[in-house]
Amino acid sequence: xxxxxxxxxxxxxxxxxxxxxxxxxxxxxxxxxxxxxxxxxxxxxxxxxxxxxxxxxxxxxxxxxxxxxxxxxxxxxxxxxxxxxxxxxxxxxxxxxxxxxxxxxxxxxxxx
Numbered sequence: 842x843x844x845x846x847x848x849x850x851x852x853x854x855x856x857x858x859x860x861x862x863x864x865x866x867x868x869x870x871x872x873x874x875x876x877x878x879x880x881x882x883x884x885x886x887x888x889x890x891x892x893x894x895x896x897x898x899x900x901x902x903x904x905x906x907x908x909x910x911x912x913x914x915x916x917x918x919x920x921x922x923x924x925x926x927x928x929x930x931x932x933x934x935x936x937x938x939x940x941x942x943x944x945x946x947x948x949x950x951x952x953x
Contacts, residue, residue, distance in 0.1 A: 871943055873933050875952035887923040887933060888916070894942065896921055907932050
């Protein structure tokens with residue numbers, strides 16, 4: 842017979858919740874998200890990049906290749922986060938794999 846302790850309480854488990862920052866840091870994943878700004882405008886964020894990478898050079902290359910604006914924002918939980926204007930999820934995915942910054946399966950795309 843199964844113990845009551847073995848049964849998972851589903852009321853406390855949310856399968857649609859985002860992963861916590863500790864899980865992301867341990868997995869070494871790069872998360873690419875799209876956030877709605879106002880109306881049809883949106884921002885693409887890239888977080889979880891390795892500490893030893895030069896994010897300024899990566900941002901400069903992304904801005905030039907995608908013809909968009911961008912910035913590096915310091916977040917207390919995530920560290921440095923790259924923000925780009927517009928929906929650039931597929932472009933970022935191709936860029937990170939093409940420049941061999943990330944290996945396949947390391948980039949996680951989020952958004953609507």
